[in-house]
Amino acid sequence: MATRDLAIGIILSLQTIVGILGNLSVLCFHLFLYLTRCKFRSTDLIIKNLTIANLLVIFSRGVPQMMACFGLKDFLNDFACRHVFYVHRVSRDVSIGTTCLLSVFQAIMISPLNSRWAELKVKAPKYIGTSSIFCWILNMMLNIILPLHMTHKKNNTNFIQKRDYDYCYDILHGNITPKLYVALILCRNGFCLILMVWASGFMVFILHRHKQQVQYIHRKNLSPRSSPESTAMQSILVLVxxxxxxxxxxxxxxxxxxxxxxxxxxxxxxSTLIAACFPTVSPYILLSHDARVSWVCFAWNGIQNLLNFS
Structure with missing residues (x-):
């Protein structure tokens, strides 16, 4: 095994472990909230869908690429090879779409009651589940032809053009089709990106205006902690x-x-390392800016103290 492959394999292993632990922590955090009957937020369902999509991205691309770097390149059969790439592409697109949905939903909920979005602000929480399911179904349909282009490494058929992914082959049917497909994907993801930037900018503007309106209240507060508006703006800006x-x-x-x-x-x-970066770091960003995390830690420490005392 080459030293370069070993180094990349170690980096992918660390990234995979950190990403899995972070996303599992988010799921355990919401499970704890459910068991303690804590009041859920409207965005919790979107965050759970984002976490599941992130885990699928890591398992379907990071883990196989890591194994290939360590020398295991023929561990997938034809069926597994087709579906691993399909799951990766669907989950990656769902992760992007869900992040966009989260930003747009937050922008709707933070809008003033006297705005033209007032009616939508009341109806939006009812459609979160439907929007999440639609996001999964849409991306599953858009990527339905992807498995037809994948085959395993043991396939001895002489294809005219193929792209080697270390553990699978991507069969290229001409030069125009792959480029057109990538262009369509980039346009769709670019549209989600524009929506996300617009929604986040709108939220920062609303929060900044609200902070100025209640600035005299914060002046009376001698606590060195940041205001809720500043904390919310930091969370939005970091994620975006x-x-x-x-x-x-x-x-x-x-x-x-x-x-x-x-x-x-x-x-x-x-490309694999960068594609898995957002699914790896996003759960830590979400947890670090969720005020309920400190409450959960306090409750958990209280339970442990009671058990030790008894």
């Missing part, structure tokens, strides 16, 4: 900046993979 930067990098590498018929091993591995 992380998403925009990683999405831009990931799009650049996807374009390179589509342009080159035989991309280098470095390009494939770097």
């Amino acid at each position: 900046c992380t998403f925009v930067s990683l999405w831009t990098l990931s799009s650049i590498f996807h374009i390179c993979l589509a342009v080159f018929n035989n991309p280098s091993l470095w390009l494939r591995n770097t």
Whole structure:
């Protein structure tokens, strides 16, 4: 095994472990809220869908690529190879769409009651479940032809063009089809990106205006802690900046993979690392800006103290 492959395998292993632990922590956190009958927020269902999509992205792309870096390149049969790539593509698109849905929903809920969105603000929570299911179904339908282009490494058929993904082959039917498919994906994801940036900018504007209106209340508060508006703005800005930067990098590498018929091993591995960055870091961003986390930690410490005392 080459030293470069070993180093990339170790990096992918660390990223996979950190991503799995972070997303499982989010699911355990919401499970604890459910068991303690804590009041749920309207965005909790969206966050749980985002967490599941993130886990599927890590398991379907990060884990196979990590195993390939360690020398295991023929561990998937034809059926598994087709469906692993299909699950990865669907879950990745659902992760992007759900992040966009989260931002738009927050923008609707934070809008003033006297705005033209007042009626939509009342109806929006009722359609969260429907919107999440629609996001999954839509992306499953849009990527339905992807398994037809994948085959396992043991397939000895002489294809005219194929792209090597270390553990699977992507069969290329001409030069125009892959590039057109990538262009359509980038346009769709770009639309989600524009919606997310607009919604986040709208929220920051509303929160900043609200902070100015109640500024005299915060002046009387001698506590060094940040105001709720500042905390909310920081959460929005961190999530948006992380998403925009990683999405831009990931799009650049996807374009390179589509342009080159035989991309280098470095390009494939770097693309995998960047594609898994947002599913890895997003749960930590969400947990670090959720005020209920401190309450859960306090309750858990109280339970442990009671058990030790008894």
